[in-house]
Amino acid sequence: MTAVSTHERHRLALVVIAAAQLMVMLDMTIVNVALPTIQRDLHFSTTNLTWVIDAYVLVFGGLLLLGGRTGDIFGRRRMFTIGIALFAGASLLGGVATSQGWLIAARALQGIGAAIASPTALALVATTFDEGAERHRAMAVYAAMTGAGGALGLVLGGLLVETASWRWVFFVNVPIGAALLILAPIVLPKVDGHGGRLDVPGALAVSGGMAALVYGLIRAPGSGWTDRYTLLAFAIGVVLLITFAVIETRSREALIPPRFLRDRNRAGGFAVILLLGGAMLSLLYFLTQFLQEQLHYSSLITGVAYLPIPFMVASSSLLVSRIIKHVGTRPFIVAGPLVAALGIFWASYITATSSYWHVFGPLVVTGLGMGLTMVPVTVNAVSGVKNREQGLASSLLNTAQQVGGSLGLAVLVTIAATAVKHSLQSSASALRGAATSPAAIEAAQRAAVHGYQSAVRVGSLGALLAFVLAALIVRPKAVATPVVEAVVALD
Numbered sequence: 001m002t003a004v005s006t007h008e009r010h011r012l013a014l015v016v017i018a019a020a021q022l023m024v025m026l027d028m029t030i031v032n033v034a035l036p037t038i039q040r041d042l043h044f045s046t047t048n049l050t051w052v053i054d055a056y057v058l059v060f061g062g063l064l065l066l067g068g069r070t071g072d073i074f075g076r077r078r079m080f081t082i083g084i085a086l087f088a089g090a091s092l093l094g095g096v097a098t099s100q101g102w103l104i105a106a107r108a109l110q111g112i113g114a115a116i117a118s119p120t121a122l123a124l125v126a127t128t129f130d131e132g133a134e135r136h137r138a139m140a141v142y143a144a145m146t147g148a149g150g151a152l153g154l155v156l157g158g159l160l161v162e163t164a165s166w167r168w169v170f171f172v173n174v175p176i177g178a179a180l181l182i183l184a185p186i187v188l189p190k191v192d193g194h195g196g197r198l199d200v201p202g203a204l205a206v207s208g209g210m211a212a213l214v215y216g217l218i219r220a221p222g223s224g225w226t227d228r229y230t231l232l233a234f235a236i237g238v239v240l241l242i243t244f245a246v247i248e249t250r251s252r253e254a255l256i257p258p259r260f261l262r263d264r265n266r267a268g269g270f271a272v273i274l275l276l277g278g279a280m281l282s283l284l285y286f287l288t289q290f291l292q293e294q295l296h297y298s299s300l301i302t303g304v305a306y307l308p309i310p311f312m313v314a315s316s317s318l319l320v321s322r323i324i325k326h327v328g329t330r331p332f333i334v335a336g337p338l339v340a341a342l343g344i345f346w347a348s349y350i351t352a353t354s355s356y357w358h359v360f361g362p363l364v365v366t367g368l369g370m371g372l373t374m375v376p377v378t379v380n381a382v383s384g385v386k387n388r389e390q391g392l393a394s395s396l397l398n399t400a401q402q403v404g405g406s407l408g409l410a411v412l413v414t415i416a417a418t419a420v421k422h423s424l425q426s427s428a429s430a431l432r433g434a435a436t437s438p439a440a441i442e443a444a445q446r447a448a449v450h451g452y453q454s455a456v457r458v459g460s461l462g463a464l465l466a467f468v469l470a471a472l473i474v475r476p477k478a479v480a481t482p483v484v485e486a487v488v489a490l491d
Contacts (some may be wrong), residue, residue: 005199012187015126016018016180017121020084022145022152023176024114025120027056027091028405031107031152032284033299034166036292037094041166042100046420050413052404053285056215057106059111061402062116062207065255067112068119068395069198076120076127077188081181083117083365085244086110088109095170106170128189154284154310158303202247209240210403218412255346256396259318268473269333275336275466276373277401278408279459283366285345285409286416286452287359290350293448311365311373320375329376334470340369341463348457352445369463382475408462416451417459423447 031052039049072078087110094106154256159169199245216233223230261267284306291305293296320332343365350358381397424447 007175008474009187013124013189016183016187017124017128019176020080020117020143020387021377022179023145023173023180024118025155026146026156027110027114027173028281029284030160030172031056031153032265033154033292033302034158034161034169035285035288035419037161037166037299038103042063042097042103043400044100047417048100049219050285050409051100052107053281054218055107056111057113057281057402057409058214059108059207059209060114061212061399061406063112063115063203064119064399064402066198066200066203066394067115067117068123069253069255070116071120071123071274073198073423075190077184077190079116080120080124080185083113083120084177084180084379085183086180087113087117088174089113091170091173091177093166095167095174096167099166106210109293111378117471118398122395124188154306155303158298162300163300164371165397168220179391196295197253199247199251199255202251205240205244205247206255209244210407212240214406214410220414221238222466229443262398265267265380265474265476268469269377270396271399272337272466272470272474273377274372274400274404274470275408275462276340276370277291277404278411279340279344279463279466280370281345281405282409282459283456286412286455287347290452291356291359291465294352294354295356305356305359306363307364309367309370310402312364313371317369317375318331318428320372324376324379329380329476330474332372332376333380334467336369336371336373337463337466337470338369339372341450341460341467343367343369344456344463348460350449350452352442352449352484380474384450408459408488412455412459416455419454420447420451 014412035049035052038044039046044052067079067083090106090109090113094103094110097103097106138370156172157169160166160172198349212233216237218235219230221225248256249258261270287306289304292299297305324332343362346365347362348361380398424443
């Protein structure tokens with residue numbers, strides 16, 4: 001094989017890897033703008049609607065480390081294609097769903113496929129590209145797709161819902177997945193697995209524990225905090241998470257080796273991204289409801305309305321990547337969450353009569369805060385990590401973001417539902433007449449916005465806690481030159 005053909009093959013391999021990561025991350029947000037339409041068509045309650053997001057995020061986050069391990073054991077190209085096939089097949093099932101349970105099950109199956117495809121895609125970068133500048137550029141493209149997926153999902157989701165239907169936010173993955181399945185055996189190297197064992201008990205325990213906690217949080221507003229099934233869900237969740245901790249301390253093939261989290265800088269960085277993941281996903285969830293239900297935006301306009309976030313994330317990340325080698329990661333890891341917390345708190349001041357310009361400013365500030373944070377926290381996660389553990393570090397960072405998003409969203413949806421209930425009770429006199437009377441409609445709108453305000457305000461406290469943890473815990477040493485070069489390659 002000539003040098004030219006090798007170069008071309010590597011370019012195609014990078015396209016396949018980048019497209020797979022883009023598709024997986026795109027599904028974190030593409031469904032958000034379709035939620036109101038899905039809710040009407042499949043008759044979801046406000047609280048149960050969160051499962052359309054959480055079923056994907058929970059399974060994705062809970063199985064991410066196990067998915068990465070399957071590539072090490074059974075072969076990365078093989079597991080990559082299996083993950084893509086599962087993801088595309090589940091997307092097709094989601095697109096033809098006719099009931100709530102069907103759609104939620106399809107989303108969970110998407111999460112399994114994503115949990116296999118995403119970490120094996122990252123590992124394939126190391127397998128395919130030689131160490132040095134070539135690998136650094138490939139890692140930079142992978143990171144760019146991770147960041148671009150969320151932004152593109154909002155716009156593409158709105159476009160598909162507006163011009164076709166909500167079902168196309170799932171169907172769009174099918175042709176992409178088919179193309180990847182055709183190209184992967186041609187351009188990706190075949191590397192045998194290294195053998196070993198999967199920590200299936202650990203993966204099942206952590207995934208089941210988180211799912212039980214989320215179920216309890218979602219059930220509580222409607223059934224009550226003392227409802228026996230609510231309490232049972234919380235009890236099962238706690239027991240399973242304690243079981244997971246015990247399994248990890250005793251397993252030779254632990255998903256999360258305890259020694260890996262003893263580094264205060266790395267653990268602090270994971271905590272920061274966990275809290276920010278919850279705050280950001282919740283902000284997108286509630287603002288989507290506000291823009292469509294209160295401002296009556298179409299799905300497409302809703303997606304376009306979010307553009308300040310990706311614009312600010314991209315521009316501030318570019319600036320940070322250029323100066324991080326001079327000042328280190330800590331100033332940005334500390335300042336970023338604080339700026340994001342201010343932006344999210346500002347967003348909580350929306351009212352039933354607010355215009356888009358009351359949302360625009362908070363989106364700009366929040367995007368700036370996230371842009372200041374993402375590159376440094378990624379560098380912090382992989383700095384000083386042995387080459388054979390780079391995948392573990394990257395997977396843990398992604399896992400923290402997904403777990404934070406799912407648990408944070410469940411908590412804040414519970415807070416919003418409780419706030420709406422109390423607001424409606426206080427407006428009971430206005431609602432004694434017909435439900436369609438002007439007074440009743442106005443009271444319902446005020447209650448909905450009060451729920452958004454309460455949830456987003458608590459979400460800002462999560463981002464503020466991320467700032468406090470970063471300031472008190474994270475004390476990184478000087479960033480290793482190769483890591484910085486990989487980040488700067490994003491430019």
